[in-house]
Amino acid sequence: MKRNLEWKVGRSSNKSTPPDCFYTATVPGAVQLDWAKATNMPDYTFGDNVKLYDGLEDFYWTYQATVKKSEDNKRCFFVSEGIDYEFEILLDGKLIHAQEGMFSRVELELTDKIKSESLLEILIFPAPKRADAPVDRSQADHSCKPAVSYGWDWHPRLIPLGIWDETYIEYRNAEFIQNADVTYTLSEDLSRADVKLEFEQDLLWKIFAPDGKLVAETRDNKLAIENPLLWYCNGQGEPNMYTVTAELIVDGEVADCKHMKIGFRRARLIVHDGGWVEPVQFPKSRSNPPITLELNGRVVFAKGANWVSPDIFYGRFSKEMYEPLVKLAKDANMNILRVWGGGPVNKESFHELCDEMGIMVWAEFPLACNKYPDDEHYLDVLDVESRSIIKRLRKHPSTVMWCGGNELFNNWSKMTDQSLPLRLLGKNCYELDKHTPFIPTSPIMGMGHGNYVFEYFEGADAGRDVLNIMQERKMTAYTEFGMPSPSSPEIIAQIIPENEREYPSRTSAWITHHAFSAWTKEGDCWICLELLEKYFGKNLTYKQIYECGSWLQCEGYKAIFESARRQKPMCSMALNWCYNEPWLTAANNSLINYPALPKPSYYAVQASCRPVFASCSIPKFTWNAGELFEAELWILNDSYDNQTGGSVNVVIEINGERHQLLTWDFPTPEPNKNIEGPVVRWRLPDVDVKEFTIHLESNDKSLNSSYRLKFQPAEVVEETNAMNV
């Protein structure tokens, strides 16, 4: 029997001084939220109010609650799924537990320690910060605390602390199930699951099929399931899950019972077709590492996005917060979410939802963009935390791969294959879940991160838009790429003071919400005003900024997702940066505004992720009057379902007129194979419009696509040329 406690919390400046006074605490939650409520702090989401929370993370915070002895002589346990970050637990003033790390469950038996009523205290230490680090994410580089909370280009600096996951008192029978774990191995041909049951007491195990029928019953430590219904990801089959129950029988009665879910699947990373040809030349290096996902023996093109914290406060993560977001991923035809290592590992309900909806999870450890050290204390904490994470997440069939963390082998992190934290993570993943792939970081050799804007003003690719750049890139996986857009006027109204809303300016509120100075101090990311002015002229209204920015985001994302899919089989993964956001932003690369509001680009990506559709490869975004328009037609297909051939009409709509260019009769697509179609060519007229659209219209309307491109009449082209001279 679980009992939630009535918690209060107070703060103090040092460890030895108790708080002056206590406030009501919400558990799970965060000390900052309780403090804000108690002291009537203004809403952190508005303007630059978030800065008022600065420094709260440097206090000691003490939670208090009263625990009562069981009235019917049951054993009493304190259980917490997560306390953030370093803490001590005291009972009636006596230390009973100390821990560093928010991802390792706490379970303490209090039975013989409590009086009829005892005071339970949890003393939360100040947030970990490397002493000599600047005030940024590098403060987190000696801890397992999510680095994103220290500030990121789309996340304010606000470092939550406190009890962040389910925490309760449990009264248990004298005998209860101490340990009951289920693992399995699938035979090479997937026709049999050998289930291994781990337990210490005499338990009665039952396994029920997805339809609820009892499949097997045993008191033994193993059983085999013939022809198990496998777990498939979205678009490839049903996410079948079996139910397992373990019953502890004492004196003929069920003294305790444990329910578990299990999904049988085999996930591998394999080398793509043709991947062994390179390298050719002597001296010869290695071939690319594998990044093609094979699920249950079937190559799956991984379509999805980078999942970030759905809230600044991890303590507010809940099934209610997760569910619409995971559902939107499923509805967007996605099959994978990369849970980015800058944020925290999610709560159980996230993984349960991913299991249920067939969303594969790329599970990353909490390391990102920092040089995590070969330091014995850090390695000890990482060892315990990572083992806790692996043991919890490996139970979920959706956990198809492990990753050490984000961008650790790049210039801004400077970790390497020799870094002990990554070698430790590889070791722990092997020990605890060796049949699930592990990569040390993203990107690895052959994979790419970026672009993050529609067009760069500097560097080797300056002046080329993303449609154009993607024509020549050849990577095995695009595991981050971003296209920013401004948020809608309705959202701006919720976060920017009224007198600043008309036009984005470098005020504190716009900067705080990532419109400016996000990526670089000088930059105008993520609002990209300079780029919008280059493309669409000066003196735009905010509504125009929103609409034009959204247009670029839509076409940019379509270009990358569809280009990645055309590069199959060498390329096997497309994950945009990023899926969601932790609060309302003024501008961001996300497809979805906080908490779960799809942007126009969400629907564009949804279309580009359809299993089968007519697509075209367009070499650039801006076209001039009189120019020869060219685009390759494709049928993109990553489905293994039976398909039929059909026809696609290509229509260019410009200046209100529809020009039918050609009809392409395409054959029946083979499973998970694209079809290359003809190249459309058409001399663009000189008309006084600013855009045109290419429509691919099929007899099967579900295959239709449209691409909206920018047009420059002759007069504008001349002006631009004159300006450039």
Place this chain on the structure above:
Amino acid sequence: MKRNLEWKVGRSSNKSTPPDCFYTATVPGAVQLDWAKATNMPDYTFGDNVKLYDGLEDFYWTYQATVKKSEDNKRCFFVSEGIDYEFEILLDGKLIHAQEGMFSRVELELTDKIKSESLLEILIFPAPKRADAPVDRSQADHSCKPAVSYGWDWHPRLIPLGIWDETYIEYRNAEFIQNADVTYTLSEDLSRADVKLEFEQDLLWKIFAPDGKLVAETRDNKLAIENPLLWYCNGQGEPNMYTVTAELIVDGEVADCKHMKIGFRRARLIVHDGGWVEPVQFPKSRSNPPITLELNGRVVFAKGANWVSPDIFYGRFSKEMYEPLVKLAKDANMNILRVWGGGPVNKESFHELCDEMGIMVWAEFPLACNKYPDDEHYLDVLDVESRSIIKRLRKHPSTVMWCGGNELFNNWSKMTDQSLPLRLLGKNCYELDKHTPFIPTSPIMGMGHGNYVFEYFEGADAGRDVLNIMQERKMTAYTEFGMPSPSSPEIIAQIIPENEREYPSRTSAWITHHAFSAWTKEGDCWICLELLEKYFGKNLTYKQIYECGSWLQCEGYKAIFESARRQKPMCSMALNWCYNEPWLTAANNSLINYPALPKPSYYAVQASCRPVFASCSIPKFTWNAGELFEAELWILNDSYDNQTGGSVNVVIEINGERHQLLTWDFPTPEPNKNIEGPVVRWRLPDVDVKEFTIHLESNDKSLNSSYRLKFQPAEVVEETNAMNV
């Protein structure tokens, strides 16, 4: 007290039938050698006699010896450092031990099992062969047996079996030292060694400095040594070693004593200067993995070679066999040997010699050019074997890096970063020796293997010699590159029948000794007759073949070693393929003929590995009359010792005349920094000679270098051009 046994050995066709008769066995050794001696088989090194040994590896072999009880009531142990490969041990017919794997020590207490005289038997199973594999190295791909024994392009097929390392009976006191292990960690600034002593009994520990003075004495499990004398590799300092003794005192007497050596050093793989700049372009991949060796905080350019089995029969490896070879490496200015994973892990004496002579060891596990499987049985054997290997080799300061095996991430192997054997090896190296770097295979990203001939006839680089190709390659490490040469007429006389010696032909003897059909069935590797004819004309005598082939080997190796050194700091390693050979070859890439006979190329490489010398970069090997000769001058320096500047005269010697081209006054080289000098340019005359030499002559003669190049008079050039049209 150790007692060797009198062994005999016999063979049988199946496990249940005992041998008909027994022969004298040499231990350590190999069953094939005993059999050959007993049955008067001809010398396997001559002609194609080695083929007569085919099939011997498919028998069961039984060793027998008599063990006597201790006369003075001591405990009796059977100890073997290595039995090859799968075996059972029986005492008076009763199974007392079974094992698969030749690298895990056997120690069995027999005290309570033996009678006054007992029969000890070791039943050796047939060599492991994957049942469905072709008759080549892939037969070894499910075992930890060295793949090279199954046949390689420079190693005959002959798969040794039997007791291959020290094996004896040891009579011990009732109490003896069960376990005494020494490990250490160095402080970040290298000023302190924290020594950890592992033991179970009460031991008195003493540590003696390299000069023999007692440094510390303790009964505790740790001690610190301030300012330890560090172990340095050849060319960088002294290979300082401390001596550790552990004494077990029983009743005031030393009941047992153990002596150990320990060398304090810190070895790291770091990213070279400038290595973080790449990649630049979006989408952005990772930076190159680190391969620059840093020893005791000092970047060391790794100069050396690939060490292969010094004998076909591992059982014959001995200090006497190793010593001249390791000494030659030291004398060649080398500081590292890559112990290639196709061959076996070496015996202790090899590693002791490397410790003493400052030769760093790149230690590879026994995996090479095969797809070792994710198979539970194989993983279990590899786990035990690799743990044994790591625990033995980690004690040696010379062991500066671990490597999973050879060329596993290439087309001919098809293992990947996800392969469980490699993930297991990474895990074990972390667990047992985490401060020593681990790479999964060679080559990894950025590193290169090859070339292996002076010029290729096919592929993208066809028609370009190795001097030319190396002008444009940019790799972080050249960890294999080979230049073959024919063996001397004296060696040919030892291995090729008299009537075949005059000119190499595709007879069985020449093929067996790798002159032909080595690399490919059709190829003329390693004698390279076609290439020699192209360069030096038809109708060469064998003496000319030897001399011309040696010339190419010398200049080819010089070009690669010196080019790699010029590519510093991006490149930090040059290891030629291969150093030595397991038997006398007719032609091979080795620098040293079996057992330890330096070839001319040994001396060329010795010169190219000097710490400091005048070098030049020559863009090709063959020059024509009237052509403008060009070569860059360099001072190559990888020493940290104080240097002085000086001058280099450049002289071209052609047709018996010396032409002085220039004098370059070079400044004082900075530690471990090269100096770029001027480009020599000189119009070549038309003279009727076939070669010319460029001499770099310094005031300090130890810096001098010469390069011998091929020359074509105008007449020859015309003929060649005419032929090519």
